[in-house]
Amino acid sequence: MTVWDRPEPPTRPAPLDRERIVAAAIALADEGGLEAVSLRKVAARLEAGPMRLYGYISTKEELFDLMMDEVHAEILPEEQPGDWREALRILAGRTRQAALRHEWLADLLGGRPALGPNALAVTEATLAAFDGLADLDTVMRAVETVSAYFTGAIRREIAHLRAERATGLSERDWQRTSGPHVMRMLATGRFPALAKVVHDGTDVDAETSFATGLDWVLDAVAAKLARPPA
Amino acid sequence: MTVWDRPEPPTRPAPLDRERIVAAAIALADEGGLEAVSLRKVAARLEAGPMRLYGYISTKEELFDLMMDEVHAEILPEEQPGDWREALRILAGRTRQAALRHEWLADLLGGRPALGPNALAVTEATLAAFDGLADLDTVMRAVETVSAYFTGAIRREIAHLRAERATGLSERDWQRTSGPHVMRMLATGRFPALAKVVHDGTDVDAETSFATGLDWVLDAVAAKLARPPA
DNA sequence: ATTGCTCTGAGACAATGTATCGCAACAGTA
DNA sequence: TACTGTTGCGATACATTGTCTCAGAGCAAT
Numbered sequence: 001m002t003v004w005d006r007p008e009p010p011t012r013p014a015p016l017d018r019e020r021i022v023a024a025a026i027a028l029a030d031e032g033g034l035e036a037v038s039l040r041k042v043a044a045r046l047e048a049g050p051m052r053l054y055g056y057i058s059t060k061e062e063l064f065d066l067m068m069d070e071v072h073a074e075i076l077p078e079e080q081p082g083d084w085r086e087a088l089r090i091l092a093g094r095t096r097q098a099a100l101r102h103e104w105l106a107d108l109l110g111g112r113p114a115l116g117p118n119a120l121a122v123t124e125a126t127l128a129a130f131d132g133l134a135d136l137d138t139v140m141r142a143v144e145t146v147s148a149y150f151t152g153a154i155r156r157e158i159a160h161l162r163a164e165r166a167t168g169l170s171e172r173d174w175q176r177t178s179g180p181h182v183m184r185m186l187a188t189g190r191f192p193a194l195a196k197v198v199h200d201g202t203d204v205d206a207e208t209s210f211a212t213g214l215d216w217v218l219d220a221v222a223a224k225l226a227r228p229p230a
Numbered sequence: 231m232t233v234w235d236r237p238e239p240p241t242r243p244a245p246l247d248r249e250r251i252v253a254a255a256i257a258l259a260d261e262g263g264l265e266a267v268s269l270r271k272v273a274a275r276l277e278a279g280p281m282r283l284y285g286y287i288s289t290k291e292e293l294f295d296l297m298m299d300e301v302h303a304e305i306l307p308e309e310q311p312g313d314w315r316e317a318l319r320i321l322a323g324r325t326r327q328a329a330l331r332h333e334w335l336a337d338l339l340g341g342r343p344a345l346g347p348n349a350l351a352v353t354e355a356t357l358a359a360f361d362g363l364a365d366l367d368t369v370m371r372a373v374e375t376v377s378a379y380f381t382g383a384i385r386r387e388i389a390h391l392r393a394e395r396a397t398g399l400s401e402r403d404w405q406r407t408s409g410p411h412v413m414r415m416l417a418t419g420r421f422p423a424l425a426k427v428v429h430d431g432t433d434v435d436a437e438t439s440f441a442t443g444l445d446w447v448l449d450a451v452a453a454k455l456a457r458p459p460a
Numbered sequence: 461a462t463t464g465c466t467c468t469g470a471g472a473c474a475a476t477g478t479a480t481c482g483c484a485a486c487a488g489t490a
Numbered sequence: 491t492a493c494t495g496t497t498g499c500g501a502t503a504c505a506t507t508g509t510c511t512c513a514g515a516g517c518a519a520t
Contacts, residue, residue: 038476049500051478060477107341110385113393120415120424127423136431144383145443149375152382155340156374163343185350193357194350201366213375220450268507279469281509290508 016046018056022066026102029067034104037063068108069116074098076122080129084225085218087129091122092150092214096207099154106158110151134225142221149217150210157206248286250276252296256332259297264334267293298338299346304328306352310359314455315448317359321352322380322444326437329384336388340381364455372451379447380440387436 024045028037039060043050057063075094080087099105114123126147130139186195204212254275258267269290273280287293305324310317329335344353356377360369416425434442 039478040476051500052498054478055498110382110389111337112389115412117415120412120421124421124424127427131423136427137434140427140431140434141439141442141446144386144439145379145446148382148386148443149379149447150382151385152340152378152380153374155381155385156378159340159342182345182350185347191350191354193361194354197357197366197370201370204367204370209371209374212371213378216371216375216450216454217379217447219453220446223449224446269509270507281469282467284509285467 016048016052016056018066020046021053021056021063022070025063025067026070029104030102034064034107037104039063064108065112065114065116068105068114069118071098071102071105072114072116072118072122074101076118076125080125084129084133085222088126088146088218088221089211089214091126091129092146092210095150096154096157096210099158103158103162106155109155110148130225138224142224146214146217146221150214153210153213157210160206246276246278246282246286248296251283251286251293252300255293255297256300259334260332264294264337267334269293294338295342295344295346298335298344299348301328301332301335302344302346302348302352304331306348306355310355314359314363315452318356318376318448318451319441319444321356321359322376322440325380326384326387326440329388333388333392336385339385340378360455368454372454376444376447376451380444383440383443387440390436 021042025037025042028041028045039053040050042063043053046052053063057066075091075098077087077090077094081090095109099109114120123143126143127139130142133139134142182198185191186198189195251272254272255267258271258275269283270280272293273283276282283293287296305321305328307317307320307324311320325339329339344350353373356373357369360372363369364372412428415421416428419425
């Protein structure tokens with residue numbers, strides 16, 4: 001039995017780690033949305049069998065958790081400005097940018113508690129921005145309120161963006177021209193206020209709208225901070 | 231061939247309509263979450279074959295849309311108070327209640343544009359609350375900001391609720407006692423602000439926290455309304 | 461009575477998440 | 491160097507899913 005007869009030894013499987021798995025999953029999600037992420041496809045990208053992944057994660061949900069946390073690394077700003085408003089604006093803006101880069105983030109945001117190291121770091125940064133500005137309760141309320149706002153706003157923005165893309169039109173045009181359902185509804189006269197908005201409302205670009213709403217919320221927070229700790 | 235020999239005529243299939251389909255789907259979702267909703271199970275509840283549903287909906291997503299809209303019927307208040315703040319508070323509160331009754335709502339909220347008749351009616355009611363109080367742009371911004379807030383807040387609340395239920399503990403206890411991961415993270419000293427919150431923060435019940443944040447946002451809106459239309 | 465149409469269900473299909481289990485390569489021991 | 495235990499991997503399997511196709515069954519119109 002010469003060397004020539006013997007086959008090459010089986011290639012040892014390429015080493016794997018969570019980082020590579022998550023990267024593959026994110027790539028898939030970026031391309032085809034969350035629903036394009038299947039354990040089989042992720043594994044295929046890594047030239048591994050599906051079952052191999054179960055050494056690193058024990059459920060698909062955990063993979064999503066890891067993806068979430070990975071994106072939080074992108075969100076975390078390098079350094080924080082001293083001004084809390086600016087800090088919050090940056091945090092919110094970076095979250096929004098991350099969601100625009102990874103639209104699937106909108107599907108996960110707020111969906112379950114984010115406890116990964118990067119997510120915790122983001123929370124830490126948010127809390128730190130308020131350090132010394134108010135009592136703990138106020139700070140917590142502030143953080144929760146602001147993030148509830150931008151979480152919701154981002155989700156809506158992405159939802160609209162997808163709807164637009166699905167029809168290939170801007171939403172206003174869509175409502176006006178090819179949204180027969182909505183138009184019929186409006187024509188019933190049962191929604192006068194809505195009709196007025198659709199008719200006369202000006203189309204504000206998403207970023208401005210996001211920023212404006214955020215500023216309002218920050219104003220509200222500012223008002224509570226101003227008051228001395230109870 | 232007597233009557234006794236002949237079999238009963240095949241029972242004509244029970245009549246179906248979207249209402250019954252949606253009701254069945256909602257029942258399933260209430261019991262087992264969104265993931266428990268499969269076209270097959272819905273159909274089974276109605277003693278029909280799965281394919282029968284495709285006469286009424288053409289995709290599972292459409293079923294979700296219908297479910298969404300059905301719940302919006304629960305959200306829409308019978309009559310609106312004149313005070314816009316109270317109106318918004320009621321709207322937000324009813325949405326929250328609906329989400330507590332139908333937790334799956336949190337998974338859908340903000341996920342895609344809600345254009346069903348009931349959802350439109352809710353939007354109409356929200357807009358109507360601001361009638362005459364400001365220019366259109368301000369009103370739109372107000373509506374979007376407030377609903378972004380409570381959408382996000384509701385989602386987080388449900389997420390926490392589920393996490394608690396999954397461990398059988400309150401989240402604070404969980405963080406403190408059996409969340410080894412979080413505790414280990416906090417012990418690293420990399421998250422001082424977070425650590426302080428977990429240690430010294432008081433646990434506010436969800437409803438109060440929701441209402442407080444909402445009030446802050448409403449304060450912000452009030453401030454903008456006060457300013458005369460530009 | 462016959463024809464055509466509409467609806468329905470049976471079956472099929474590919475894809476999915478995950479359990480089970482046998483094997484193959486290595487680590488450690490004699 | 492032989493042997494053995496352990497670990498990790500993948501082939502296979504399974505139940506479940508959304509949706510397509512297609513043939514038949516009932517009804518309406520001729």
